Amino acid sequence: QKEVEQNSGPLSVPEGAIASLNCTYSDRGSQSFFWYRQYSGKSPELIMSIYSNGDKEDGRFTAQLNKASQYVSLLIRDSQPSDSATYLCAVNEGSARQLTFGSGTQLTVLP
Amino acid sequence: EAGVAQSPRYKIIEKRQSVAFWCNPISGHATLYWYQQILGQGPKLLIQFQNNGVVDDSQLPKDRFSAERLKGVDSTLKIQPAKLEDSAVYLCASSPGAQETQYFGPGTRLLVL
Numbered sequence: 001q002k003e004v005e006q007n008s009g010p011l012s013v014p015e016g017a018i019a020s021l022n023c024t025y026s027d028r029g030s031q032s033f034f035w036y037r038q039y040s041g042k043s044p045e046l047i048m049s050i051y052s053n054g055d056k057e058d059g060r061f062t063a064q065l066n067k068a069s070q071y072v073s074l075l076i077r078d079s080q081p082s083d084s085a086t087y088l089c090a091v092n093e094g095s096a097r098q099l100t101f102g103s104g105t106q107l108t109v110l111p
Numbered sequence: 112e113a114g115v116a117q118s119p120r121y122k123i124i125e126k127r128q129s130v131a132f133w134c135n136p137i138s139g140h141a142t143l144y145w146y147q148q149i150l151g152q153g154p155k156l157l158i159q160f161q162n163n164g165v166v167d168d169s170q171l172p173k174d175r176f177s178a179e180r181l182k183g184v185d186s187t188l189k190i191q192p193a194k195l196e197d198s199a200v201y202l203c204a205s206s207p208g209a210q211e212t213q214y215f216g217p218g219t220r221l222l223v224l
Contacts, residue, residue, distance in 0.1 A: 004153075032210060034212070042217070043200075043202055043215040043216060043217050043218045044154065044202075044215050045215070046212055046213070046214070049212060088153050088154075090153075092210055097209065097210050098156050098159060098167050099144075099156065099213060100156075101153030101154050101155070102153050103151070103152050103153050104152075104153050
């Protein structure tokens, strides 16, 4: 059973702080990793994808991948109240390389 | 570019009734996915189509769920008969090809009473 685990939260940070979201996965053959943001009552929207070890930055977001440790993280710098949402980690796993999602981490940014 | 369209947005039915959901993917996207998202959980893949062929339906409860994508564009997902535990959001997503970035539609919220 392929698994994607996230710290369930909820996670609260003050406005302007760095929010750190973590994810581990079980399939060592996974090659593609994604972070989706999901506002309450809305569908997931892609915010970052990462395929190689190391860091990938996009604006206030940084994704970090360590395939040896089977670990992927998302850092949100200068957190804003509008970042309050559930963040879903997703990994291409299995023989068909289907997208497997974690259960999400609920983030609240306090004004 | 128009996004993934789904209908209906909300549906309330009684257990043992049937229901169908419709999805129109982003134009030109060959791969279409149906996910089930139960409250508090991440989306779970039910079925993946590549054009009009099924790539993966290993998590589709085939005794009650069926899906088709006859012309390689639109798709329908049907539940017959529905159970209480089918209450969830049903998300359709599409991507240009398999393993590429997936774009989600707004979802259909199903409540089974």
